[in-house]
Amino acid sequence: MKLKHRSRVKPHVPFAPMGDIAFLLIIFFMVTSVFIKEAHVDVTLPKSQDIAKIHDGQVTVSMDGEGVVWVQGRPCALGDVEALVSGELEARAENLVMLKIDENMRHEQFSPLLSALSATAAQLAWIGEQE
Amino acid sequence: MKLSRRKRVEAAADLVAFADVAFLLIIFFILTSTFVRNSGQKLELPSASKDPENVQNEVLTIHLTPERIMLNGEDELAGLQSLREYLSDAQLADRPDEERLVWIESSPGVRCGRYYQVVAAVADAGGILAIFEEESQ
Numbered sequence: 001m002k003l004k005h006r007s008r009v010k011p012h013v014p015f016a017p018m019g020d021i022a023f024l025l026i027i028f029f030m031v032t033s034v035f036i037k038e039a040h041v042d043v044t045l046p047k048s049q050d051i052a053k054i055h056d057g058q059v060t061v062s063m064d065g066e067g068v069v070w071v072q073g074r075p076c077a078l079g080d081v082e083a084l085v086s087g088e089l090e091a092r093a094e095n096l097v098m099l100k101i102d103e104n105m106r107h108e109q110f111s112p113l114l115s116a117l118s119a120t121a122a123q124l125a126w127i128g129e130q131e
Numbered sequence: 132m133k134l135s136r137r138k139r140v141e142a143a144a145d146l147v148a149f150a151d152v153a154f155l156l157i158i159f160f161i162l163t164s165t166f167v168r169n170s171g172q173k174l175e176l177p178s179a180s181k182d183p184e185n186v187q188n189e190v191l192t193i194h195l196t197p198e199r200i201m202l203n204g205e206d207e208l209a210g211l212q213s214l215r216e217y218l219s220d221a222q223l224a225d226r227p228d229e230e231r232l233v234w235i236e237s238s239p240g241v242r243c244g245r246y247y248q249v250v251a252a253v254a255d256a257g258g259i260l261a262i263f264e265e266e267s268q
Contacts, residue, residue, distance in 0.1 A: 015146040022153030029160050036167065046247035050215070050255035051170045098169065103244035107237045110246075118176055127171040128247055 037073035038062055038100075046103040047131040054125050057096030059088045061117065065102040067109050081116040089122055097122040172254040175231075176261075190261070191221070195249055196238040215252050224257025233258035 034056065041062045061081065062070040069076055071084045089095055097117060101110050117124060193214070194201040200208045208214050223231045233253045237246060253260055 015150050019146055019150035019153055022150055022157060025157050026153060026160065029157070029164075033164065036165075046244040048172075048248045048251040050248075050251040051172055052255075054169055054171050054173060056167075056169055098171075101243045101247075103242065103247070105243040106239065107241040107243075107246060108239045110243055111237075124174045124176065125169070125171050126174055126247065126250065127169050128251060130170055 034058075038070060041070045041073065041100075043100045043102045044104065045100060045127060045129045047129045049131045051128050051130060054127075055096075057094060057098045057125060058092050059085060059094070059096070059122075060098040060100065061085060061113070062100040063102060063105055063110055063113055065104055067105065069113060078112055078116060081113065082119050085117065085120045085122060089120065095122050097124055099124050099126045101126075172251045174250070174254055175259040190232045190234050191258075192234045192236060193249060193253070194236045194238075195241050195246065197240050197242070197245070200249065211248055211252065214249065215256070218252060218256035218258065221256070228259065231257060231259045232261055234261040 038060055042064050043062050044065060060070075060072060064070065069078055069081060071081060072088060076084055085097060089097070097120070099117065101113070192203050194204055200210070200214055202208060202214075202217065208217065223233070235246075235249060235253070250260060
């Protein structure tokens with residue numbers, strides 16, 4: 001018996017929507033990413049048992065192991081911290097400051113920084129690591 | 132004169148390559164991203180009305196030196212765990228604001244790592260920190 005050959009239907013995968021979805025994903029990642037401005041600041045964070053996860057603020061103040069103060073990734077003099085942080089908070093309409101101080105700093109070194117920050121009326125989130 | 136019509140070539144973009152490039156970009160972003168989730172303690176600092184100098188009640192004072200932790204200048208605590216237990220017994224979080232103040236006095240030379248542990252313990256127990264005074268020698 002002679003069998004009839006079925007006509008083959010060529011499969012067609014629509015690639016256009018795949019490209020659309022991929023670019024939407026890229027746009028999503030780019031919009032939701034927060035780039036770290038302080039990757040170059042070398043701070044060894046202090047450790048404690050009494051810490052919790054906290055929501056990120058957009059203003060970061062750091063004191064590295066050399067005692068240099070950084071506001072938003074830029075070095076600044078201690079005397080300028082209050083004005084700079086106040087300006088950054090005002091521009092972002094928020095009052096949370098992420099504070100990072102190297103664990104080897106002595107009290108007499110970081111105490112003036114705490115005083116300057118307390119004068120800004122910002123809420124401080126002091127960043128550390130889980131012990 | 133009769134003009135001959137040019138034959139139209141249908142334009143076609145190769146969308147397969149387009150999608151490939153897009154997915155390569157996504158993979159690049161995912162691999163090069165570092166997800167940072169910060170941990171720490173939010174500090175409640177005294178407002179003018181809660182300034183320890185304006186408060187009539189006795190304020191709990193923690194005196195910190197590189198070796199010792201003392202309460203109200205007298206009782207020496209065995210260590211950080213004793214401080215945690217003391218603060219837990221004091222139930223700071225349930226008290227009115229003016230009774231939640233904790234003044235931390237620190238001697239020069241105290242490292243940030245040690246200072247931070249005390250600050251985090253007080254903040255975790257619900258204390259409002261008055262931390263910005265340095266003890267004069």
